[in-house]
Amino acid sequence: MIVEHAFLVGFSKSFGLFYLIALSIAVVIYAMWPSNKKRFDDAAQSIFHDEGGPCR
Amino acid sequence: MIAQLTLIERQRAIAICIAVAVGGALIMLGGRDDVMGIHGALIFVAGMLMIFRIGMSYYAPEPSEDRLTRYYDDPSRAGIVLAMIWVVFALAVGDWVAWQLVEPNLTFGPAWSSFGRLRPVHTTGVIFGFGGNALIATSFYVVQRTSRARLPDQVTPWFVLLGYNLFCLLAVTGYLMGITQSKEYAEPEWYVDLWLVVVWVIYFVLYLRTLARRKEPHIYVSNWYYMAFILVVAILHIVNNLAVPISLTSAKSYSAFAGVQDAMTEWWYGHNAVAFFLTAGFLGMMYYYLPIRAGRPIYSYRMSIISFWGITFFYMWAGSHHLHYTALPQWVQTLGMTFSLMLLIPSWGSAGNLLLTLNGAWDKVRDDATLRFMMVAAVFYGLTTFEGSFMAIRSVNSLSHYTDWTVGHVHAGALGWVAMITFGAIYASVPWLWKREQMYSPRLVEVHFWLALSGTVIYVFSMWNSGIVQGLMWRTYNEGGTLAFSFIDTLVAMHPYYIARAVGGLFFLIGGCVGAYNVWMTILQPGAAASQAGDVPQPPPASGVLQPAE
Amino acid sequence: MSIFGFHYRMESKAIGLTIGIIVVASIGGLVEIAPLFTIHQTVEDAPDMRVYTPLELAGRNIYIREGCYACHSQMIRTLRDDVDRYGPYSLAVESKYDHPMLWGSKRTGPDLARIGEKYSDQWHVAHLNNPRDVVPVSVMPAYNWLMTTELRTSDLGLHLKAQRAVGVPYTDDMIANAAQDAFAQANPDSPLADGVTKRYGKATTMRSFDGKPSVLTEMDALVAYLQILGRLTEAAHKPVAQAEAAK
Numbered sequence: 051m052i053v054e055h056a057f058l059v060g061f062s063k064s065f066g067l068f069y070l071i072a073l074s075i076a077v078v079i080y081a082m083w084p085s086n087k088k089r090f091d092d093a094a095q096s097i098f099h100d101e102g103g104p105c106r
Numbered sequence: 107m108i109a110q111l112t113l114i115e116r117q118r119a120i121a122i123c124i125a126v127a128v129g130g131a132l133i134m135l136g137g138r139d140d141v142m143g144i145h146g147a148l149i150f151v152a153g154m155l156m157i158f159r160i161g162m163s164y165y166a167p168e169p170s171e172d173r174l175t176r177y178y179d180d181p182s183r184a185g186i187v188l189a190m191i192w193v194v195f196a197l198a199v200g201d202w203v204a205w206q207l208v209e210p211n212l213t214f215g216p217a218w219s220s221f222g223r224l225r226p227v228h229t230t231g232v233i234f235g236f237g238g239n240a241l242i243a244t245s246f247y248v249v250q251r252t253s254r255a256r257l258p259d260q261v262t263p264w265f266v267l268l269g270y271n272l273f274c275l276l277a278v279t280g281y282l283m284g285i286t287q288s289k290e291y292a293e294p295e296w297y298v299d300l301w302l303v304v305v306w307v308i309y310f311v312l313y314l315r316t317l318a319r320r321k322e323p324h325i326y327v328s329n330w331y332y333m334a335f336i337l338v339v340a341i342l343h344i345v346n347n348l349a350v351p352i353s354l355t356s357a358k359s360y361s362a363f364a365g366v367q368d369a370m371t372e373w374w375y376g377h378n379a380v381a382f383f384l385t386a387g388f389l390g391m392m393y394y395y396l397p398i399r400a401g402r403p404i405y406s407y408r409m410s411i412i413s414f415w416g417i418t419f420f421y422m423w424a425g426s427h428h429l430h431y432t433a434l435p436q437w438v439q440t441l442g443m444t445f446s447l448m449l450l451i452p453s454w455g456s457a458g459n460l461l462l463t464l465n466g467a468w469d470k471v472r473d474d475a476t477l478r479f480m481m482v483a484a485v486f487y488g489l490t491t492f493e494g495s496f497m498a499i500r501s502v503n504s505l506s507h508y509t510d511w512t513v514g515h516v517h518a519g520a521l522g523w524v525a526m527i528t529f530g531a532i533y534a535s536v537p538w539l540w541k542r543e544q545m546y547s548p549r550l551v552e553v554h555f556w557l558a559l560s561g562t563v564i565y566v567f568s569m570w571n572s573g574i575v576q577g578l579m580w581r582t583y584n585e586g587g588t589l590a591f592s593f594i595d596t597l598v599a600m601h602p603y604y605i606a607r608a609v610g611g612l613f614f615l616i617g618g619c620v621g622a623y624n625v626w627m628t629i630l631q632p633g634a635a636a637s638q639a640g641d642v643p644q645p646p647p648a649s650g651v652l653q654p655a656e
Numbered sequence: 657m658s659i660f661g662f663h664y665r666m667e668s669k670a671i672g673l674t675i676g677i678i679v680v681a682s683i684g685g686l687v688e689i690a691p692l693f694t695i696h697q698t699v700e701d702a703p704d705m706r707v708y709t710p711l712e713l714a715g716r717n718i719y720i721r722e723g724c725y726a727c728h729s730q731m732i733r734t735l736r737d738d739v740d741r742y743g744p745y746s747l748a749v750e751s752k753y754d755h756p757m758l759w760g761s762k763r764t765g766p767d768l769a770r771i772g773e774k775y776s777d778q779w780h781v782a783h784l785n786n787p788r789d790v791v792p793v794s795v796m797p798a799y800n801w802l803m804t805t806e807l808r809t810s811d812l813g814l815h816l817k818a819q820r821a822v823g824v825p826y827t828d829d830m831i832a833n834a835a836q837d838a839f840a841q842a843n844p845d846s847p848l849a850d851g852v853t854k855r856y857g858k859a860t861t862m863r864s865f866d867g868k869p870s871v872l873t874e875m876d877a878l879v880a881y882l883q884i885l886g887r888l889t890e891a892a893h894k895p896v897a898q899a900e901a902a903k
Contacts, residue, residue: 206795206797207764207795208795210787210788210794210795210796210797210798213797213798215798215800217722217799217801220722220723220797220799221723221726221727221796221797222722222723222724222725222726222727222797223722223723225723225726226723226726281723284721284722285721286720286721286723287720287756288720288723288725288756288758289756290725290726290761314670314671314674317670318670325669325670325673330673330677333670333673333674333677334677334681337674337677337678337681338677338681341678341681341682349822350818350821350822351818352811352814352815352817352818353811353814356811356814358717358815358818359818360755360756360815360818360819360821360822361755361756361822362755362822363755363756363757364751364752364753364754364755364756364757364822364823364824365748365749365750365751365752365753365754365757366692366748366751366752366757367689367692367693368751368754368755368756368757369751369757369759370688370689370692371689372756372757374688374689378681382681415680418677418680418681419680419681419684420684421684422681422682422683422684422688423684423687423688425688426688428761429759430733431733431734431735431738432731432733432746432759433731433745433746433747433748433750433751434692434748435691435692438688438691438692441688442688445684504733504735507733508729508760508761508762508763508767509762509763512761512762513762580737580741581735581736581737583737588740589737589740589741593741593765593766594791594793594794597793597794597795598793
């Protein structure tokens with residue numbers, strides 16, 4: 051099977067752009083989603099109360 | 107340390123060491139007509155030494171059950187000590203080769219000490235020996251704390267740490283004997299690469315097993331970075347090192363790729379080794395140690411997540427900026443350049459986030475050299491990523507490429523960012539790990555900080571100068587339309603900068619030695635038994651050293 | 657059962673993260689690199705391109721072993737001053753048999769892509785033996801042991817075989833005679849010399865590179881390699897090819 055070089059290049063150039071935009075939007079939505087805020091704030095604080103030893 | 111292992115764990119450890127020793131013996135016999143045989147002997151000896159070490163403590167009483175109420179930190183302690191050994195060794199080699207460019211007779215004659223063989227010893231020593239050990243040690247530390255979970259067993263972390271150091275040792279001794287694939291930052295030959303794959307897969311599984319034990323529902327962002335580091339390095343390593351050995355008893359192999367494909371694969375690897383080994387891993391370190399040391403949570407946790415995906419995504423495309431104006435198709439070069447510029451967003455997101463975290467804690471930055479190491483690391487991270495994006499622009503690259511500017515850029519990142527955050531993390535975690543109130547001498551931490559900072563600045567400035575001067579000289583034309591300078595002319599012009607560079611490197615090396623001494627003396631301080639007893643802080647040593655406010 | 661459910665939820669999250677990282681990170685590399693494996697469809701062909709002789713390949717391995725690539729590039733960029741200084745810019749086809757490529761990343765010394773036959777064998781031997789004998793301000797290390805170290809030829813057949821496995825068109829004949837071809841290339845008066853030209857072409861450089869025909873040294877191999885650099889094909893010197901590549 052011969053894959054056309056021009057096809058692969060074209061695919062790279064076009065698909066790459068859409069992929070970039072879609073992924074950026076998805077990440078920003080995930081990070082900014084209001085109901086995630088509490089989880090993230092808790093996570094940021096979580097490293098300060100750890101020295102009790104492992105839970106398991 | 108062996109006494110912390112249960113009997114069954116001791117047996118498992120011995121079984122693993124026997125397997126390693128047998129493997130070494132096979133390589134030794136099979137490769138006896140080749141330099142590979144020497145490596146076999148080395149592996150065999152390493153395996154036997156470990157068997158004896160475990161055997162000596164084999165009948166020591168088993169640890170009590172209450173070990174499970176504490177984190178398992180022995181591998182982290184060993185990893186930090188190994189990192190300090192590697193950094194002193196590798197910085198010394200680096201400075202030696204820097205002086206060789208000033209006075210070439212400093213090779214003293216033998217084949218193993220020429221620049222071409224020592225250079226990968228330096229790069230592997232600092233990146234994998236120092237950086238890798240620090241990453242493994244801190245990742246074990248951080249994943250346990252952030253997950254509230256103990257490492258799932260006590261043999262695997264040792265296998266990862268010691269197996270990894272065996273990899274580094276084989277790599278470095280191999281270069282001295284002339285065993286190399288010539289792929290930059292991936293020089294070890296096929297059998298050493300295979301060993302690293304084994305170690306790395308086990309490392310990754312260990313990380314997942316620890317995370318699976320966690321109580322916190324959310325995985326703290328440091329672990330994201332550490333996981334990206336482990337995973338992507340595995341992908342990069344396996345793909346870039348695909349090769350066919352000439353026989354199973356010879357060290358020599360030929361890369362599966364040739365020419366332009368090989369160049370693209372190599373720099374896809376090379377650039378992402380920077381991204382995922384030297385950036386993602388150390389950002390994981392930074393996102394844990396800087397907030398802890400500053401006593402303030404990360405400024406924007408959301409930004410850290412956006413930066414994470416940005417780095418994971420953008421970096422992969424940027425490798426081709428190493429190949430501007432070469433035989434690589436131009437559209438790939440342009441793609442690499444574009445993504446390199448976009449990389450600035452997540453990079454500065456991280457750098458800004460970390461610096462903003464320090465808002466309200468600047469008094470601590472002033473007083474605490476450990477925190478200052480981390481602050482300077484964040485600043486250099488911001489500067490270096492900006493410089494990197496700038497140098498990825500084709501027209502800038504036409505001037506900077508092949509010159510010392512690249513070397514300066516790399517060292518701004520490696521010394522200013524990677525080494526600074528690592529020293530910061532080590533100074534923070536050594537007292538915690540060995541249950542000391544503070545480092546043996548905070549004054550020496552201060553000394554180390556200023557040596558490291560001045561060494562970095564001298565190094566980077568001299569390389570900027572030398573690189574730009576050389577780049578401009580190469581492209582200068584006479585009025586008659588001929589080149590104005592021969593290559594040798596540019597070499598003569600480099601000489602003073604090479605001296606300055608070697609001096610800067612020497613500063614950094616002395617700083618590293620001071621750090622190693624300080625860490626060692628902290629470990630030797632009285633109170634070693636406290637590591638078993640609990641968290642009772644020990645009185646500071648009666649050494650008479652002045653102690654700045656902590 | 658609730659304990660199992662708890663475990664499962666935890667692990668699925670970590671594994672989800674793992675898969676996310678793999679997918680996001682792999683695509684960039686794939687999209688960039690995959691098209692390059694079809695690049696031969698567009699790159700100019702070079703019918704005159706020949707493979708390295710066993711002696712040149714051995715020399716190339718010494719170049720790799722000593723880390724020469726750390727200071728010398730083999731890639732002339734499409735920049736005016738690069739071309740004026742080093743010669744016609746490098747084409748992709750010229751390194752198609754280079755496993756691995758040695759394009760390099762730093763020019764502490766000059767580019768070597770077209771160094772072949774620019775200097776005499778004697779110059780190279782003297783220069784490698786001690787660079788400062790011919791270039792007083794050079795910072796290159798001396799490689800004086802090359803002259804006294806005999807070249808290992810016994811496994812050259814294996815080298816060619818491995819090269820063939822990764823795609824270099826060595827014939828059975830070449831593989832079977834690798835060791836003696838290496839010897840004969842540096843001993844043009846030996847009766848075996850005809851075999852070298854028969855297998856690798858009339859243009860093959862046949863001479864005692866280190867000036868000592870009696871022994872085959874590592875110096876022979878390295879100089880033979882340096883003298884073939886940029887000369888495996890004439891493609892880069894042809895104006896047509898230049899125009900093709902510039903498109």
